[in-house]
Amino acid sequence: MAKFIPAKKYxxxxxxxxxxxxxxxxxxxxxxxxxxxxxxxxxKDMLNFRLNSYRQFLAKPLPSWGPDLSKINFDDxxxxxxxxxxxxxxxxxxxSDIKNTYDKLGIPQAERDYLGGVKAQYESEVVYGSLxxxxxxxxxxxxxxxxxxxxxxxxxxxxxxxxxxxDDNKFAALNSAVWSGGSxxxxxxxxxxxxxxxxxxxxxxxxxxxxxxxxxxxxxDAFVHYIEGCTAPKYSTDSLHAAxxxxxxxxxxxxRYTTIQNWSTNVYNLVTKRAYVESGGVMEWVDGxxxxxxxIKYPSTILAGPHAHGQVLSIAxxxxxQILDAGGKAIHLAPHTTSQVIxxxxxxxxxxxxxxxxxxxxxxxxxSRSKVVCDALILDxxxxxxxxPVNKNFSSSSILExxxxxxxxxxxxxxxxxxxxxxxxxxxAMIINGFIEPIVKELxxxxxxxxxRLINLQMEGSLG
Amino acid sequence: xxxxxxILSRPGQHQDFLKSFLVKSGQxxxxxxxxxxxxxxxxxxTVIKVVVMPHAQTNLTGLIKIKPRLKQINAFLKHQVxxxxxxxxxxxxxxxxxxxxxxxxxxxxxxxxxxxxxxxxxxxxxxxxxxxxNLIINSFLTxxxx
Numbered sequence: 290m291a292k293f294i295p296a297k298k299y300x301x302x303x304x305x306x307x308x309x310x311x312x313x314x315x316x317x318x319x320x321x322x323x324x325x326x327x328x329x330x331x332x333k334d335m336l337n338f339r340l341n342s343y344r345q346f347l348a349k350p351l352p353s354w355g356p357d358l359s360k361i362n363f364d365d366x367x368x369x370x371x372x373x374x375x376x377x378x379x380x381x382x383x384x385s386d387i388k389n390t391y392d393k394l395g396i397p398q399a400e401r402d403y404l405g406g407v408k409a410q411y412e413s414e415v416v417y418g419s420l421x422x423x424x425x426x427x428x429x430x431x432x433x434x435x436x437x438x439x440x441x442x443x444x445x446x447x448x449x450x451x452x453x454x455x456d457d458n459k460f461a462a463l464n465s466a467v468w469s470g471g472s473x474x475x476x477x478x479x480x481x482x483x484x485x486x487x488x489x490x491x492x493x494x495x496x497x498x499x500x501x502x503x504x505x506x507x508x509x510d511a512f513v514h515y516i517e518g519c520t521a522p523k524y525s526t527d528s529l530h531a532a533x534x535x536x537x538x539x540x541x542x543x544x545r546y547t548t549i550q551n552w553s554t555n556v557y558n559l560v561t562k563r564a565y566v567e568s569g570g571v572m573e574w575v576d577g578x579x580x581x582x583x584x585i586k587y588p589s590t591i592l593a594g595p596h597a598h599g600q601v602l603s604i605a606x607x608x609x610x611q612i613l614d615a616g617g618k619a620i621h622l623a624p625h626t627t628s629q630v631i632x633x634x635x636x637x638x639x640x641x642x643x644x645x646x647x648x649x650x651x652x653x654x655x656x657s658r659s660k661v662v663c664d665a666l667i668l669d670x671x672x673x674x675x676x677x678p679v680n681k682n683f684s685s686s687s688i689l690e691x692x693x694x695x696x697x698x699x700x701x702x703x704x705x706x707x708x709x710x711x712x713x714x715x716x717x718a719m720i721i722n723g724f725i726e727p728i729v730k731e732l733x734x735x736x737x738x739x740x741x742r743l744i745n746l747q748m749e750g751s752l753g
Numbered sequence: 754x755x756x757x758x759x760i761l762s763r764p765g766q767h768q769d770f771l772k773s774f775l776v777k778s779g780q781x782x783x784x785x786x787x788x789x790x791x792x793x794x795x796x797x798x799t800v801i802k803v804v805v806m807p808h809a810q811t812n813l814t815g816l817i818k819i820k821p822r823l824k825q826i827n828a829f830l831k832h833q834v835x836x837x838x839x840x841x842x843x844x845x846x847x848x849x850x851x852x853x854x855x856x857x858x859x860x861x862x863x864x865x866x867x868x869x870x871x872x873x874x875x876x877x878x879x880x881x882x883x884x885x886x887n888l889i890i891n892s893f894l895t896x897x898x899x
Contacts, residue, residue: 652840652842665851667851667853667854667856668854669854670821670822670853670854670855671821672852672854673850673851673852674849674851675848675849675850675851676847676848676849676860677846677848678846678847678848678862679844679845679846680844680845680846680862680864681842681843681844681845682834682836682842682843682844682845682864683842684842685805685807685836685837685838685839685840685841685842685866686836686866687864687865687866688863688864688865688866689845689862689863689864689865690861690862690863690864690865691845691847691860691861691862691863692859692860692861692862693847693849693859693860693861694857694858694859695849695851695856695857695858695859696856696857696858696859697854697855697856
């Protein structure tokens with residue numbers, strides 16, 4: 290077996306000088322929360338919501354299971370940073386250092402031509418937004434969460450914090466207390482948005498927590514594909530990313546949520562993602578986790594109406610000193626609901642990847658069906674791969690299936706490919722690309738290419 | 754509550770653990786199995802088959818554990834649960850903790866109701882419904898593939 294040498298230089302590990310207009314003090318207390326709320330000109334309702342959430346945050350313990358989170362120093366984090374005074378709609382009017390960062394990542398052109406609209410999250414606030422006017426005319430709302438709270442309060446409050454309440458877990462409470470940025474999307478009845486909507490998340494300021502809050506509402510028989518891509522500059526001290534994503538799908542609606550995540554390897558990525566699906570609705574999570582120091586993320590689907598369907602496709606690639614605790618959850622509450630979880634993980638160079646998931650078929654969910662498949666590749670003896678599935682079936686007419694495999698790359702497979710003339714590293718790369726291919730093919734093409742490139746980059750030195 | 758713990762500490766050791774249970778109405782079967790691989794060149798299979806009758810429940814936990822720096826380990830864990838009638842429930846948690854790379858470790862879990870097609874087939878051959886159900890349950894419990 291070839292040795293797997295980690296990428297020495299983090300590809301996107303550059304940073305631009307900070308030019309923040311307003312920044313709260315390090316650490317978290319009620320004053321900081323009041324400052325955040327005041328800086329955003331929020332209503333009293335939202336301030337009270339934040340303060341209540343903060344109390345929940347203090348009351349909740351850290352999770353007793355999973356990766357060690359005790360190293361997070363909550364007092365050493367900036368909770369709010371506003372990069373520039375107001376949102377700009379025009380690319381040219383963006384501040385130049387922010388533009389430079391995006392140029393290095395190479396996103397500007399493709400987004401205008403191909404993607405429906407972009408909300409680029411730079412530090413804590415959405416600074417750049419463009420939405421094709423056709424979508425606006427059709428009634429699509431795609432704006433920053435802060436904007437939405439002021440502009441469409443009734444729409445926002447109808448589902449905001451209903452799907453992931455602040456007392457759900459410690460990090461949901463933290464997010465609820467200090468959230469800023471994130472996207473709000475509303476797709477009106479019957480509208481199928483044919484272009485994916487995209488947001489780009491970055492952490493720039495050192496020790497900056499990023500607490501974005503996203504709410505997507507898909508009305509009856511509507512469809513949207515939302516893409517969230519993450520890269521972050523490399524820093525030596527730990528950063529914290531605790532996002533909350535809530536999705537509401539009305540009867541017959543469909544939402545696909547794609548994440549490609551490549552945080553630098555010092556970021557704690559603790560995300561609560563949950564969708565509530567009404568009858569006949571479809572929720573699809575496509576989740577690629579590559580970077581970060583520790584990731585805890587289980588995209589969840591609550592199948593609340595008959596014939597609802599939920600799907601999770603997840604890839605985790607854990608390199609040296611990384612712990613990726615990913616998976617998926619499906620909660621079946623109504624009859625004839627179906628769900629599928631497909632998880633692929635690769636651990637190498639001392640990396641640790643875990644699948645942790647729950648399938649719960651409630652008593653009322655008659656004739657439901659769920660299937661969970663987890664495959665793991667473990668590439669050397671220093672790495673580790675765990676699987677912790679919980680399968681609960683309380684409905685005696687429902688079928689629940691689960692399977693998982695952990696293995697290394699088969700010597701016979703390598704032998705076969707090498708006997709056909711490939712080098713060892715080419716063979717390994719080919720097998721790994723084939724291993725993740727069922728998920729990569731679900732991504733838009735350029736993301737599929739990017740994911741393959743990122744994985745090859747992580748395993749640089751061994752794979753061709 | 755039943756706890757079974759198997760330790761494979763001798764190179765070349767093979768362990769099969771094939772068990773069937775019938776959980777009668779009102780009962781709750783709680784089962785916890787561990788197969789702990791501590792030596793190279795070992796293999797083990799755990800296959801748990803459970804039939805849960807109406808108003809009964811089961812909670813199965815299984816663990817395959819493979820220590821670091823072991824070679825040539827083949828491990829398999831399977832939970833197979835048949836839910837009979839109404840109000841029978843099952844929870845299955847098959848876990849893997851793998852710290853070596855030269856392994857094949859897999860697990861599977863199925864929780865499913867009686868197959869109505871099988872009952873239909875048997876009844877069309879002249880069995881009563883009760884006989885058909887009993888036949889399926891019996892063959893399910895006794896057919897451990899060796």
